[in-house]
Amino acid sequence: AQVTIGPVIDNGFYYDFAYQRPFTPEDLPRIEDEMRKIAAEAMPLSRTVKSRDDAVAFFQGIGETYKAEIIRAIPAQEELSLYSQGEFTDLCRGPHVPDTGRLKVFKLLKVAGAYWRGDSNNAMLSRIYGTAFLNDKDLKAYLHQVEEAERRDHRRIGKALDLFHLQEEGPGLVFWHPKGWSIWQVVEQYMRRVYRDTGYGEVRCPQILDVSLWKKSGHWDNYAENMFFTESEKRTYAVKPMNCPGHVQVFNQGLHSYRDLPIRYGEFGACHRNEPSGALHGILRVRGFTQDDGHIFCAEEQIEAEVAAFHRQALKVYADFGFADIQVKIALRPDKRLGDDNTWDKAEHALRAALRGASVEWQELSGEGAFYGPKIEYHLKDAIGRTWQLGTMQVDFMMPGRLGAEYVDEHSQRRHPVMLHRAIVGSMERFIGILIEHHAGAFPVWLAPVQAVVLNITDAHAGYAAGSASAGAARFSRRGRFAQRKSGL
Template structure:
C-alpha cells in the first residue's frame, strides 16, 4: 500500500506494508528518522516511529518545533532520568514520570534516602551516558497479572495501584536499555536525539496529589536535542529571575515583606504612587461606563457569612475576631457587603443594571507554604464589581464587560488572551431554564465580541457559569487575571429583589467580575512583564532631576517645583556625587526621564533630557516646553 509522508512542507510517497515500522520507511526514502524527526502525527494521534504503521496512510512528521514531539521527547527523557537514578538508588520505587510544559519530572519514593542537589551532576552524567548508547524504546503488551507480578517482586505498591485501575487488556511496558517501566507511551524510537539534560530541582509531591498519601520526591528535569538549546533555556530562566517582581520591588523601592506580617505587603511611597495611579485610572474608566463606587466594611458579623454560605464553604480561609463579645469575621470577599447596599431600599427595574464597583480590601488565610511575593498574599485589593440585572440584560452586560476587558488588557500590552467558558456542573442551584439562558447569553456575547474561547463543560461554580481570562506576558507565561461569574445563589440567599414593570417583585441576577483580579498581584505581573520598565504614565518617578553640582541646587529646586505644580512625579538627586554616578543610579532605578540641570541650563531656563525608554538625549529644551511635552506623553490612556 502507499503511504504519504508530510515533512517540512513537502509530501513524499512510499510503498509499505502494515507491519513495517515508520522509521524503516523514513530511512528508505532518505529522511532523518530518529534524529531530526522525533515522532509523527496520524489521524489526530501521535504515532511513534518504531510502531508498525498499521492501516494508517497519512503521516505528518514532527520535529522539535512541534509541542507534541517535545512531549514525546520529554516523556522518553523521564525514562532515562529514572534509569539514571535507579543506577544510584537501586531500591527507589518509581511512581509516575510525565512530560510537562517545560521538561518532565519523575515522582519517586526514595524510602527516606532522597538525593540532594549535589547529586544532580552525576545523575546528568549518567543520563547522557545512557542516552548516547543509544537506547531503543520497545513497547510490550503484558497482561495485568504479569504486570502485577513484576511489581510485586519489586515491592512497588504504587505501580500495582496504577495497574489495578487500568483496563486489563491495555497494559503496556516500555523497555529501553535494561530499564523497564509501566507506560502507555508514545516514545522516541531511540534516545539518540537527546543530547543535553539538566536536573532542575527537587520537590515534595504527594502520591496522587493527596496530602493524606505518602510524600514522594519529585525530580524535575529538562532535556534538549542539543546543548545550545539548553543554554538558551537556562538563559530564559535567568532572565525570568532578573525580572522577579520581588527583586524589582526592592530595587525600585516599591514594597517589602516582613516577618511581622507574612503574606501582608508593606507598600512604600513609590509603590503607593503606582497603586494609586492604577486605581485612579481604572476608577475613571468605570465611572465613564455607568459604574458607581462603593466601600463596604472590612469586618462584618459572623452571621452575615453564615447567611452568605462563606462560613460553611470558606471558613478555613477566613480570619475571625470578636467585637463586644459578638463573633465577627474579616471579609474574604466583597459581595455580601455589596448586597447589603443593594437592599437598603426598594429597587425598580428602571435602575437596573446597577453596576457597583469596590476596590475592596479582602483578607484570606492562605497556607504559609503558598505565599509568593505579591502573587499570593493574605491581604489584597480586588478590582471588584457586582452588577445587578435582569436575566434579559445578561447578554448586553457581558458584551460591555468583554469590551472593557479587551481595552484594559491592551492598555498594558497583553495582546495574547485565552478565554475559558465554564458551564453548569453536576451540582448546581437555580432552574435549568435560567442556566441555559445564562450560558446562551455568555456564548452569544463572546461571539459578538468575536473572542476566541474554549468551553470547559461542567467546570462552572454551583451558583452560576463563568468566563475566565488568561493573558500571556512577555516571557510567554500565562496568568489568569479577570473573571466574570454569574451568580443565581447570592440574590436568593440575601432576598434581593426589584419591582418589575408588572408591579411584582423579581429576583435579580448578580454578576461578579474582576478585570485585573487584585491590584497587588497585577502589579507583580506588570513588573515582570515590563521588567520594571513601566510606561511613563505609571512610573512612580517619571522624571529624575540631576543637578550637575551643588552650584545648581537652586535651579534644580525651581525645576522640581515646576514639575510638581504640573502634577508630574519627580525626584531630585541632592547627593554630592558626580554626574556620571547620578546618571548611573537613575538608570538603575529605571526612571523613564532624566533631566540634567547645570549652569548652562540655569542660565537659559532649559533642561537637558535623557530618555531611557527611547535611548535619546536632547539638550537645551526650554523648561516650559519640556514640561508641556512630558505632560502630554504622561497622560494615562483613556
C-alpha cells in the first residue's frame, strides 16, 4: 500500500491509502492488532529535516508516488520534517511522542472511499478513520457517542421514514418526499411568523445575476471558487451563493430617510455553492440549500439594539425546537477580506458592545469571519452532546457602499447604511438534518409528518376508519399529516 495524506480531524484522524483493493471493516481488527504490537515495542520516533527536492527523491525512491506529488507542490525553499519509527518514514510537521509506547488507547472506527485530492477524476483511495484517547474511560464514552450518532444518522432515519433521498445525478442536491416536505413546511411557516412578528418584509430575488453585480459586491474576488456560473447570449451569470446582493437591490429601489430605518428584509432564499464532492454529507452539507436569510439596513447607532433583539429572538427559536444549551462566539477578521482595519475595528466593537449590553458571554474565533464583516455565531449542543453551528449575525460596513445603498440622514446628507446579515436556522436542509438526529426521528407532535394513525381491526371497520381519518385531517390545518393505515388483523 502507498500512504497519501492523513490529517487530524475533530475527535480523531484518518489516513488515505492506495491499495490493490478497498479496505473493509473486517480488515480493521487485524490492523489494530498490528498497531498494538508496534505500541508494545515502544519504538522510538526520530525527526530528520530534508530539502523539498531531497524529500521528493526519498519518497519516489521507496515507491511513495502520492507523497512525492504532495511534496512537489511545496515551495522549493521550504525545509520539510520527516518522522521515522522502525522502517516507516512519513512527512509530518510534528511534534510527535517520544516513542510508540505512549500510544495505548486507540480505536479504528470505519473505512470509506475518497478520491485523491478530492477530485472524482482521480484515483479512488481507501480511507481509514480512527481515534485515540489518554484513558479507556474517555474512549468508551466517545465510542458510545459514536454508536448513538450512527443510530441517529439522518440519512438512515430519512430513508426509514421516507423523508428525502439523494442520488448521483444531483450530488449535494436534495429530493424531498411528501413527509419530509411536511416537516420543511412546518419549519418554514414557523420562521415566516418570526419574520412577520419582528418587522421583516418578505422578499424574493432572482437565482442568477450578471457577474458584474458579483464583482461590485466583492464575491468575484473573494468567493468565486465556491460559485457556479452559466452563460447566455454572450453574458456570464452567477448562480447566487448568498442572498445579500439581491436584498441591496431591493433597498436601492427608492430614496430612504433616516426615519425609515431600520428596514428589514427576509427571504427563504435558495442558494448554491460549489462545495467539494468529498465534503458533501447527506443533507447536513449540500450544494443547494435554502436559508431563512434576512438583512437589516440601519444607522450605526441602531446596531446594538438590532443585534440584541435578534439575539433574544434566536434563543426563543432554538428553545422552541428543543435546544437549550447554546454557546455564542464572535468570528473575527479573516486574512482575505474587504476594507481597512479601522472599519473592521468598528464592526467588531459593535458586536462586542451588543453582546456585552445583553449580558452575554462569548468566545472569539480569530480569522473566521466572512470576507465582508465579523459575525456572531450560535453553536447548539444536541441530545448526545454534539455541537452544531447554526445562526449568525454579521455586521457589514462594506457591501452597502460597494453596491450604492444610501439613505438621507437628519442633516439631509446622503450616507451608506450599515447592513446586518442574519439567519437563525441557517440552511433549512442542514437544520432539518440536525432535528432528525437530535430527536432520533421521534419528532414532537407539532413537527411530526404524521401526527396520528387510525387503525382498523378488520375489513369491516375499514370504511369507518377511513372516515375518521378524513375527519381528523379536515380538523387539523396541516393537511396530509393524519393518516389511516389498514391492518390485516
